[in-house]
Amino acid sequence: xxxxTQPPSASGxxxxxxxxxxxxxxxxxGSNTVNWYQQFPGTAPKLLIYSNNQRASGVPERFSxxxxxxxxxxxxxxxxxxxxxxxxxxxxxxxxSTYVVFGGxxxxxxx
Amino acid sequence: xxxxxxxxxxxxxxxxxxxxTCSLSGGSISTTRHSWGWIRQPPGKGLEWIGTSDYTGTxxxxxxxxxxxxxSVDTSKNQFSLRLSSVTAADTAVYYCAxxxxxxAWSWGQGTLVTVSS
Numbered sequence: 001x002x003x004x005t006q007p008p009s010a011s012g013x014x015x016x017x018x019x020x021x022x023x024x025x026x027x028x029x030g031s032n033t034v035n036w037y038q039q040f041p042g043t044a045p046k047l048l049i050y051s052n053n054q055r056a057s058g059v060p061e062r063f064s065x066x067x068x069x070x071x072x073x074x075x076x077x078x079x080x081x082x083x084x085x086x087x088x089x090x091x092x093x094x095x096x097s098t099y100v101v102f103g104g105x106x107x108x109x110x111x
Numbered sequence: 112x113x114x115x116x117x118x119x120x121x122x123x124x125x126x127x128x129x130x131x132t133c134s135l136s137g138g139s140i141s142t143t144r145h146s147w148g149w150i151r152q153p154p155g156k157g158l159e160w161i162g163t164s165d166y167t168g169t170x171x172x173x174x175x176x177x178x179x180x181x182x183s184v185d186t187s188k189n190q191f192s193l194r195l196s197s198v199t200a201a202d203t204a205v206y207y208c209a210x211x212x213x214x215x216a217w218s219w220g221q222g223t224l225v226t227v228s229s
Contacts, residue, residue: 002157035215037158044207044219045158056217088158092214096174100160100214 003028004089004103011109012079020106022072022089028101032092034072036065039086039105048087049074076108084110113138113145115208115220122226123202129195129225133208134188141166141186146211149182149193151204152222159204163211164191198227 005023012018022034033052037045047056049065052072062078072091076083089103119131133147140147148163162172164182172180181194195202205224209216 032214037216044222045216046219047215047217050215090158090160090214090216097171099162099171099173102158102160104157 002104003093003101004091006087006089006103006106008104009107009109011111012076013111014079014081016079018076018079018108020074020087020089020108022074022103024070024072024091024101025095026070027095028070028091028093029067029072030070031094034065034067034089034091036072036074037088037090039088041086045088079110081110084108113210113218115210115218117206117208117220117223119223119225121224122228123198124229125199125227126197129193129198129202129206129227131193131206131208131223131225132190133192133220134190135210136189139186140184140189140191145217146213147182147184147191148209148211148216150207150209150216150219152207153201153204161193161195161206200227203227 036049038048039045052067053065064075086105088105093101114136116134123129144166146163146165149161162182164170179196184191203226205222207222208220210218
């Protein structure tokens with residue numbers, strides 16, 4: 001059971017806009033910045049978005065992140081076939097001590 | 112650019128201690144202001160942060176594993192290590208080492224699968 005809640009799957013057709021949500025609480029998303037990772041099968045995750053909405057170096061502009069209250073979102077505008085991957089959100093949690101928590105991951109399928 | 116490589120046994124018996132090492136290249140572990148972290152991913156599941164050691168020597172662990180985990184840094188070998196004691200099948204996972212800045216994991220090793228089985 002992950003501390004952050006993500007839908008297990010999402011899908012879209014090429015060119016569509018897709019949004020993946022990440023829901024938390026006041027002790028994590030509500031008081032800390034959110035990061036997003038992209039992971040292809042059999043490979044290590046790669047940092048995609050940091051500090052809620054900053055794209056990591058080399059990340060296409062079609063990827064964007066946002067945060068409001070205790071939820072965050074990753075949006076892909078103009079979906080491409082190569083975007084088919086797993087996406088994970090993460091942030092600090094301050095409830096018990098200060099530690100990093102992840103969402104369960106969302107598998108994005110490009111139809 | 113920093114590169115990381117995990118190494119260690121791929122099979123550990125239940126109740127024993129899992130030990131992994133992460134070797135750093137492309138930079139010195141003692142001069143960069145990163146934190147050095149471990150993250151794992153059970154087969155078919157999401158990511159779980161295990162803990163980090165930062166450049167000041169401050170170590171943080173995830174509460175659920177805190178009683179069993181030790182992360183240490185060896186500056187002479189440019190490595191950092193993970194030890195997880197009293198392992199069970201639930202500890203079977205791909206283990207990644209990573210460089211971190213705050214909660215952001217910027218560089219990752221390729222990962223190593225550790226299976227807990229007798």
